[in-house]
Amino acid sequence: MNIGKYARYFQSTKTPFVANEIRWFLKHGRDQLASAGVFSDLPEISDTFEKVGDQQLVALYSQIHETLGVKLIFPTVESVLAGSMSGLSAQQIAALGMVQWHAHLLSQDADMMTEFLRMTFTVMDDNHPRIVENHEMRCAAYALRSEVLLRVIRRALELLR
Amino acid sequence: MDWFFYLTPVITALVGFVSGWGLFELTEWRKRTHHQQEVRSALMAEL
Numbered sequence: 001m002n003i004g005k006y007a008r009y010f011q012s013t014k015t016p017f018v019a020n021e022i023r024w025f026l027k028h029g030r031d032q033l034a035s036a037g038v039f040s041d042l043p044e045i046s047d048t049f050e051k052v053g054d055q056q057l058v059a060l061y062s063q064i065h066e067t068l069g070v071k072l073i074f075p076t077v078e079s080v081l082a083g084s085m086s087g088l089s090a091q092q093i094a095a096l097g098m099v100q101w102h103a104h105l106l107s108q109d110a111d112m113m114t115e116f117l118r119m120t121f122t123v124m125d126d127n128h129p130r131i132v133e134n135h136e137m138r139c140a141a142y143a144l145r146s147e148v149l150l151r152v153i154r155r156a157l158e159l160l161r
Numbered sequence: 162m163d164w165f166f167y168l169t170p171v172i173t174a175l176v177g178f179v180s181g182w183g184l185f186e187l188t189e190w191r192k193r194t195h196h197q198q199e200v201r202s203a204l205m206a207e208l
Contacts, residue, residue, distance in 0.1 A: 075207070096204075160208075
């Protein structure tokens with residue numbers, strides 16, 4: 001979902017990628033909710049979003065102005081890395097370690113976003129624009145880190161299959 | 162035939178020990194692989 005929520009931070013060359021991620025999230029999110037028995041009467045939205053063009057979809061999501069980042073936790077990854085009987089290969093363990101590392105970097109960006117957002121309410125005068133700019137930079141960093149984390153997770157999944 | 166008299170219990174004990182050990186290892190291996198399979202599924206679901 002991070003890719004969709006921070007769509008406005010991605011360059012126009014990445015429009016097809018962002019659009020695909022939004023579609024994937026909508027479909028996957030709906031399926032997950034349905035399989036868990038939550039909101040089982042959700043309408044089939046994926047077909048509607050399939051018909052909307054990439055540009056239009058990304059433009060729609062670019063209107064979202066997210067100011068706070070979400071920290072992602074991976075309790076199973078953490079316990080597998082801490083345990084000695086996971087039965088995973090060195091390559092798989094390395095991939096999971098990378099997932100955890102990038103999730104950690106993402107949470108650092110999230111922390112900085114929170115900090116700079118808080119400062120926008122307290123720091124005034126000449127420094128205010130600087131704080132706003134820093135917050136914006138952190139939002140962009142968070143968006144880019146989300147993409148990296150997504151790729152790292154997909155690579156780990158490939159290795160686990 | 163005296164050697165047979167003395168060796169039989171030793172061989173029986175050895176065979177018993179080896180098969181018991183093998184059975185224990187097999188059970189442990191099955192439990193371990195089952196657990197690893199569960200962990201793998203949980204991991205993939207989380208990711």
